[in-house]
Structure formats: structure tokens, C-alpha cells
Amino acid sequence: MSNIVDTTGNTIGKRYARTDEIGVPFAVTVDFQALEDASVTLRERDTMTQIRVPIAEVAALISSLVNGTQEWSSVSQSYPQVSKKDEEEA
Numbered sequence: 547m548s549n550i551v552d553t554t555g556n557t558i559g560k561r562y563a564r565t566d567e568i569g570v571p572f573a574v575t576v577d578f579q580a581l582e583d584a585s586v587t588l589r590e591r592d593t594m595t596q597i598r599v600p601i602a603e604v605a606a607l608i609s610s611l612v613n614g615t616q617e618w619s620s621v622s623q624s625y626p627q628v629s630k631k632d633e634e635e636a
Contacts, residue, residue, distance in 0.1 A: 547605070547608065547609060547612070552564075552565075558575065561573075562589065562594075565591070566591050569591075570591060571590070571591050571592075571611075571612070572588060572589065572590060572591065572608050572611060572612075573588070573589045573591070574586050574587070574588055574589075574604060574608075575587040575589065579598075580601065583598075584600060584601050584602070585598045585599060585600050585601060586598070586599060586601055586604055587599075587628050588604060588607070588608070588625075590618045590622070592618075593618065593622075595618075595622055595627065596627065596628035597621070597622055597625035597626060597627055597628060598625060598626045598628055599625050607621065
């Protein structure tokens with residue numbers, strides 16, 4: 547599994563747009579909430595839905611999604627959804 551760290555200083559919306567454009571299926575966002583509850587935001591490109599996932603689970607979860615052993619539709623029901631408002635406040 548490869549990764550890229552985007553430190554450009556652009557807004558999160560511009561970062562998501564860039565990763566969508568190049569075809570990145572899942573984006574992980576580490577924000578200040580991660581310091582409070584040890585979770586990150588996981589965003590799926592095709593539906594643009596986002597969930598909060600414990601840091602300890604995110605790598606295995608992405609691996610299972612990429613390998614096809616889990617589907618986003620079921621995974622997204624198992625974790626808290628992130629609303630647009632939540633993202634703007636972060």
C-alpha cells in the first residue's frame with residue numbers, strides 16, 4: 547500500500563479534489579480531533595462519504611477495502627459518519 551502526505555497548505559476540499567482527479571480511492575485525514583480520540587477521517591472517492599476510524603484500525607481497513615474482502619457500503623455503516631459541517635469545524 548502506498549501513501550502520500552500532502553503538506554501544500556491547501557484547503558481540505560482542494561486536497562480531496564486533487565486526489566479524486568488522480569484516482570486515489572481512499573483518503574485519510576489526520577486532524578486535531580485525532581489527538582483527542584485517536585481517530586482519523588477516511589473518505590471514499592466515489593461516494594465522497596466520510597467516516598471516523600480508530601487510527602489502530604485504518605491500515606487494515608483500507609487493505610481489506612482495496613483487496614475486496616470488505617465493501618464500502620458495509621464499512622461505512624459500521625463507523626460514525628462525518629458530516630460536511632463536522633469537516634468545516636475541524
